[in-house]
Each structure stands twice: as structure tokens, then as C-alpha cells.
Amino acid sequence: MDIITLAHGSGGKMTHELINNLFKKYFSNDILGQGDDSACLEFKAGRMAFTTDSFVVSPVFFKGGNIGKLAVCGTVNDLASAGAKPLYLSCGFIIEEGMPVEELERIVCSMGETAKECGVRIVTGDTKVVQKGAADKVFINTSGIGIIPEGVNVSGRNAKPGDKIIITGNMGDHGCSIFLEREKLDINAEISSDCAPMNKIVEDILNITMDIHVLRDPTRGGLATTLNEIAGQSGVGIKLNEDAIPVRQEVAGVCELLGMDPIYMANEGKMIIILPECHANDVLKALKSNKYGENAAIIGEVTDKPAGRVSIKTVTGGSRIVDMLVGDQLPRIC
Amino acid sequence: MDIITLAHGSGGKMTHELINNLFKKYFSNDILGQGDDSACLEFKAGRMAFTTDSFVVSPVFFKGGNIGKLAVCGTVNDLASAGAKPLYLSCGFIIEEGMPVEELERIVCSMGETAKECGVRIVTGDTKVVQKGAADKVFINTSGIGIIPEGVNVSGRNAKPGDKIIITGNMGDHGCSIFLEREKLDINAEISSDCAPMNKIVEDILNITMDIHVLRDPTRGGLATTLNEIAGQSGVGIKLNEDAIPVRQEVAGVCELLGMDPIYMANEGKMIIILPECHANDVLKALKSNKYGENAAIIGEVTDKPAGRVSIKTVTGGSRIVDMLVGDQLPRIC
Numbered sequence: 225m226d227i228i229t230l231a232h233g234s235g236g237k238m239t240h241e242l243i244n245n246l247f248k249k250y251f252s253n254d255i256l257g258q259g260d261d262s263a264c265l266e267f268k269a270g271r272m273a274f275t276t277d278s279f280v281v282s283p284v285f286f287k288g289g290n291i292g293k294l295a296v297c298g299t300v301n302d303l304a305s306a307g308a309k310p311l312y313l314s315c316g317f318i319i320e321e322g323m324p325v326e327e328l329e330r331i332v333c334s335m336g337e338t339a340k341e342c343g344v345r346i347v348t349g350d351t352k353v354v355q356k357g358a359a360d361k362v363f364i365n366t367s368g369i370g371i372i373p374e375g376v377n378v379s380g381r382n383a384k385p386g387d388k389i390i391i392t393g394n395m396g397d398h399g400c401s402i403f404l405e406r407e408k409l410d411i412n413a414e415i416s417s418d419c420a421p422m423n424k425i426v427e428d429i430l431n432i433t434m435d436i437h438v439l440r441d442p443t444r445g446g447l448a449t450t451l452n453e454i455a456g457q458s459g460v461g462i463k464l465n466e467d468a469i470p471v472r473q474e475v476a477g478v479c480e481l482l483g484m485d486p487i488y489m490a491n492e493g494k495m496i497i498i499l500p501e502c503h504a505n506d507v508l509k510a511l512k513s514n515k516y517g518e519n520a521a522i523i524g525e526v527t528d529k530p531a532g533r534v535s536i537k538t539v540t541g542g543s544r545i546v547d548m549l550v551g552d553q554l555p556r557i558c
Numbered sequence: 559m560d561i562i563t564l565a566h567g568s569g570g571k572m573t574h575e576l577i578n579n580l581f582k583k584y585f586s587n588d589i590l591g592q593g594d595d596s597a598c599l600e601f602k603a604g605r606m607a608f609t610t611d612s613f614v615v616s617p618v619f620f621k622g623g624n625i626g627k628l629a630v631c632g633t634v635n636d637l638a639s640a641g642a643k644p645l646y647l648s649c650g651f652i653i654e655e656g657m658p659v660e661e662l663e664r665i666v667c668s669m670g671e672t673a674k675e676c677g678v679r680i681v682t683g684d685t686k687v688v689q690k691g692a693a694d695k696v697f698i699n700t701s702g703i704g705i706i707p708e709g710v711n712v713s714g715r716n717a718k719p720g721d722k723i724i725i726t727g728n729m730g731d732h733g734c735s736i737f738l739e740r741e742k743l744d745i746n747a748e749i750s751s752d753c754a755p756m757n758k759i760v761e762d763i764l765n766i767t768m769d770i771h772v773l774r775d776p777t778r779g780g781l782a783t784t785l786n787e788i789a790g791q792s793g794v795g796i797k798l799n800e801d802a803i804p805v806r807q808e809v810a811g812v813c814e815l816l817g818m819d820p821i822y823m824a825n826e827g828k829m830i831i832i833l834p835e836c837h838a839n840d841v842l843k844a845l846k847s848n849k850y851g852e853n854a855a856i857i858g859e860v861t862d863k864p865a866g867r868v869s870i871k872t873v874t875g876g877s878r879i880v881d882m883l884v885g886d887q888l889p890r891i892c
């Protein structure tokens with residue numbers, strides 16, 4: 225079998241072969257092996273986080289990752305944003321007829337490896353195949369379940385005036401990398417996607433203090449849009465210092481050339497942390513010793529007003545309002 | 559806003575408008591309203607079922623339902639197949655740029671109504687938009703979580719020799735309906751999809767006896783493929799009586815005309831029940847008084863051998879092996 229055919233999505237013999245020869249090879253675990261339509265999971269009493277994301281990134285392979293790695297990291301990071309320890313993932317594939325099996329295998333292999341790094345198990349799945357031209361190569365949905373440790377209460381509604389805002393690293397790497405990859409621009413810049421799981425870094429932070437108010441990964445719409453969401457949910461103002469926001473020099477250069485702003489560019493391996501000032505330096509120090517947090521920085525603070533507004537003190541000393549992303553800077557970034 | 563644009567999938571302003579004006583209108587519940595990336599759910603200790611399904615049916619509107627109703631029923635039915643009480647759903651939309659908002663609204667409205675009928679809440683979601691031609695109108699993923707009551711132990715691995723096999727109604731309605739709709743065949747047959755939630759019927763059955771061995775909905779690949787899966791999982795034989803299998807006359811007629819077999823046609827509102835003979839008549843009687851079980855019938859039994867094989871006693875008195883679906887009878891049925 226060299227290419228995916230409609231019969232692989234029929235639910236019949238070829239679907240079973242695909243599941244047994246490909247998916248189970250890379251996602252192997254006891255629960256997935258049971259073969260029922262639902263995975264059966266044991267739980268202790270408590271609070272659970274549940275989330276879903278569909279991935280349609282184009283191209284499916286890019287510097288620093290591929291749609292499979294992204295699909296695992298994206299959902300793991302959404303669970304981590306609730307302060308949860310991610311445990312189980314589902315995955316649903318929608319595949320375009322004619323996709324080379326070798327490409328699918330690289331994607332699935334990458335999902336298996338990333339799940340292993342995160343300590344999550346892919347326990348249930350689904351495969352559909354659509355005719356050539358009815359989808360663009362492959363779309364992946366991952367949904368996830370995690371356990372929220374007792375004492376953790378993290379939400380976009382919890383930002384408080386006086387809180388500090390930390391970002392775990394450079395802004396815009398993912399968006400910029402996808403843009404260069406897709407447009408095949410002849411720009412000589414070594415930029416990779418930052419695609420990475422944030423659950424271990426969140427675990428580290430919560431080990432320092434449970435008194436974390438907000439965690440959120442600034443994906444589509446970037447830092448600016450995500451902070452606007454939080455300002456709206458919490459009914460607070462947010463003030464940023466432009467010169468504190470870490471941006472890789474190459475990303476800043478490409479953005480300037482193309483008239484884009486790194487704070488609106490998508491990230492796939494970064495976390496916004498909003499927390500009481502008293503914990504900010506300890507958390508920052510811990511982040512900097514983690515491979516995914518080397519460039520972490522305190523970039524601003526929460527104010528009581530103007531409620532729902534994000535503003536930025538620019539490098540030149542001025543101040544401007546930073547709105548949500550309007551329109552679409554870059555489609556199919558994730 | 560008349561049509562869906564790429565900006566609706568940007569994660570920015572228009573995505574938020576779509577969520578607030580459309581999704582929250584029909585999916586309203588406390589948990590979804592919180593606005594975080596993960597839904598936070600309280601759980602008691604116990605066993606949980608977790609499942610996922612992507613829906614790519616074409617056309618998206620058909621007699622008896624649409625892709626939205628199907629997406630809710632499909633995942634609810636997979637949870638019910640584990641004997642679980644479905645509680646929470648996620649939904650992920652992949653929308654083709656240019657889709658009329660009015661069509662999306664009909665689909666979302668239908669999802670809201672079906673979720674209400676099932677007693678489940680849609681608590682988390684995701685929206686992606688891809689360029690015109692990169693998807694076929696709309697694809698929907700639903701993942702779901704349900705609670706498995708104590709004492710229930712239902713699995714495709716549990717069929718035992720001597721067990722009876724019940725099917726809750728007529729075979730092939732969904733597959734046949736989609737086929738007629740898609741091919742616009744000039745056949746004068748009033749056939750609707752059977753798309754319906756099976757969770758209440760499963761609850762009724764488990765109220766009669768917890769001693770149910772297998773539950774499974776015969777969707778893609780139909781009754782024949784699903785029974786082959788179960789025979790394989792349990793290492794048993796299955797013997798069917800062809801003249802006991804309920805098939806609507808119109809469906810039988812269309813299948814004969816087109817050279818298809820109703821036992822390979824997809825169903826979206828039926829359940830296979832495998833249980834000890836001593837409970838079969840009580841369960842059958844209860845099913846017949848349920849609107850989704852009026853045509854229920856005992857269609858065969860489990861044997862010790864040949865292990866993994868399904869055979870059928872034909873109307874003319876012969877016997878033949880019934881294999882899994884090979885190839886693809888009908889793509890994009892769900």
C-alpha cells in the first residue's frame with residue numbers, strides 16, 4: 225500500500241489494516257488495543273479539563289515540526305493552560321485520497337513520539353478518507369482530557385490588578401516559519417516553528433506556587449489577541465512594555481520586511497503566565513532553566529482600568545492601544 | 559455576515575463574533591460560557607468512556623438529518639456502545655471559505671437540539687476555516703465523555719457462545735438515503751436516514767438487566783462488518799438468520815436494483831445487542847415499545863466456532879460466510 229484510497233476510510237478491511245499496521249504501531253498502549261468504539265478510562269474524583277482542536281496547517285511539514293507534532297502539542301498545551309496534567313488524547317484523521325502512506329506514517333510517528341514526551345496516551349481515534357480535492361492532504365483533530373490538581377484554579381477570568389505578565393520565550397516563531405515555508409520567499413532566515421509541549425513547564429511552575437492566576441498559550445492571533453481575550457474575561461487592563469517582549473532578531477527582520485507584527489503572530493510552544501508580583505521572579509528563574517523557557521521575560525502587568533483594554537509602551541516611549549487581530553493575518557497557521 | 563470568510567478562522571475578532579453570535583446561541587450552557595481553552599468538569603470516581611469521530615458526510619443536508627445531527631448522534635452512540643451515559647461533547651468545525659452562514663446556522667441549531675434530546679452538553683469547541691477548494695463545505699469532529707455505571711461491563715470482547723443477537727431496527731436506511739440523495743437517482747422511494755441517538759434505548763436496556771455482553775452501532779461497513787469485528791474481538795462464531803433481519807421494503811428494493819446488500823449499508827440510529835439468551839425476550843419486548851426500537855428483532859446467535867467467522871442462513875435455506883466489507887461500497891457516508 226503506497227497511497228491512501230477511499231477504501232481506507234470505509235470502516236471495512238482496509239480501515240482495520242491501516243489501524244493495525246500504522247496507528248497501533250506508533251500509538252501503542254493497552255487502552256487503544258482493546259478495539260471498542262470508546263476507550264474505557266478509570267478516574268478518581270476531581271476536576272478534569274476537556275478540550276478539542278482541529279489542525280489544518282499548510283504545509284503539513286515545516287521546519288521544527290509537522291501537523292502531527294502540532295496536533296499533539298496544541299491540545300496538550302490547551303490542557304496545560306487549565307493547569308491540568310494531560311492524560312489522554314483522541315485523534316481523528318480526515319485524509320485526502322491519494323496521500324502517500326509514507327507521509328502519513330511520518331506524521332503518525334511524530335504524534336507517537338510527541339505523546340511520549342508529554343506523557344499522554346492516544347487512546348481512541350477515527351479515520352475518514354475523502355475524494356481527491358475534497359480536503360487538502362490531511363486534517364487532524366485531537367481532543368484531550370487532563371486532571372486539574374487540587375488547589376489549582378487557573379482561568380482567563382482570574383487576572384487581578386497588580387499581577388505580572390510573563391511570557392516563556394520569543395514571540396512569532398511559528399507564524400513566521402509557516403509563512404516563509406508556504407510562500408517560498410527567498411529570505412535567508414533560519415527560522416523554525418517553536419512547536420513544543422508546555423505541560424512540563426506548567427508542572428514546574430505549579431510546583432513553585434499554586435497561586436497562578438492565568439495560563440494561556442498565544443496561538444492564533446498571537447500574544448496581542450490572547451491578552452485581549454484575558455483582559456475581556458477578567459475585566460481588567462493590561463499594560464505591556466514593548467522592549468521587554470522577546471522576539472528573535474530574524475523574526476523581527478522578516479516581520480518588518482513584510483509589514484507584520486510579531487505580537488500578532490502565532491506561537492505553538494509558548495505560555496503566557498499571569499501571577500501575583502511576589503512570585504514573578506521565582507517563576508522567571510525556574511523558567512529560564514527549562515529548555516522551553518530560556519528566553520522567558522516579564523513583559524507587563526495587569527491594571528484595574530481601562531477594563532478590557534491592552535496597551536503597549538513602545539520602544540520610543542509612546543503608548544498605543546493593542547486590539548485583537550482584525551481580519552486574517554495568515555490563514556491555516558495551525 | 560452572509561458567508562464564512564478566512565477571517566472567521568483567524569482566532570481574532572471575527573472568530574469571537576462567530577462563537578458568541580452563533581455557537582453560544584445554540585449550545586448555551588454554563589461551562590461553554592466560561593471562555594477558557596479547556597472546559598473544567600467535576601467528576602466522581604469511576605469509569606469513563608472517551609471517544610471521537612470526524613464527520614465528512616456528503617451532502618451535508620439529507621432526508622432525516624444533516625451533518626450536525628449526525629455528529630452529535632454518532633458520538634453519543636459510540637459512548638452508548640460502551641454502556642456509558644453520555645455527558646459532555648466537544649465539537650471542532652473545519653469550514654470551507656464561502657459557506658453560507660445560514661447553512662452553518664441550520665447545522666449548529668440541529669446540533670443544539672440533538673444534544674438537548676440526548677441530555678448532553680457541548681462544552682468546548684474549535685473553529686478552523688480553509689480556503690475555497692481545500693475542504694468540501696464543512697467537516698465536524700465531535701469527541702465525547704460519558705460515565706459507565708457501576709456493574710456495567712460491555713465490550714466487543716465479551717460475546718459468549720449461546721448469546722442471542724438483537725438488532726434494534728431496519729438495516730441500511732442511512733446508507734441508502736445518502737446514496738439516493740447524492741446520486742440524484744430517479745428512484746421513487748421514500749427513504750430517510752435513521753440518524754438518531756441511542757443513549758436512552760441503552761439506558762432502558764440496562765435498567766432491565768446489567769448482564770449485557772456487547773453493544774455496538776453498525777455504522778460504516780454495516781451490520782456485516784460490525785459483527786465481524788465483534789467475532790474477531792471475542793474469538794467466537796456468529797450465525798445469522800437472513801429472514802429475521804429487518805429491512806424496509808424500499809431499501810431492499812433499491813439495494814436489489816443497485817447490486818448492494820443492506821447488511822453492508824451504514825446505519826446511524828441502530829444498536830446491535832448481544833446478551834445471554836435468558837434476557838433476550840424481555841429486552842426485545844422493551845425495545846419494541848421505544849420509538850427507536852419498534853422493528854427490533856432477534857437475528858442470530860453466538861457460537862463457539864468457527865472463531866472469528868460470521869455466517870448467514872439464507873432465505874432459501876443455504877448458508878454462506880459473511881466477510882467484512884472489502885473495498886468501499888459508498889464513500890463519505892458519515
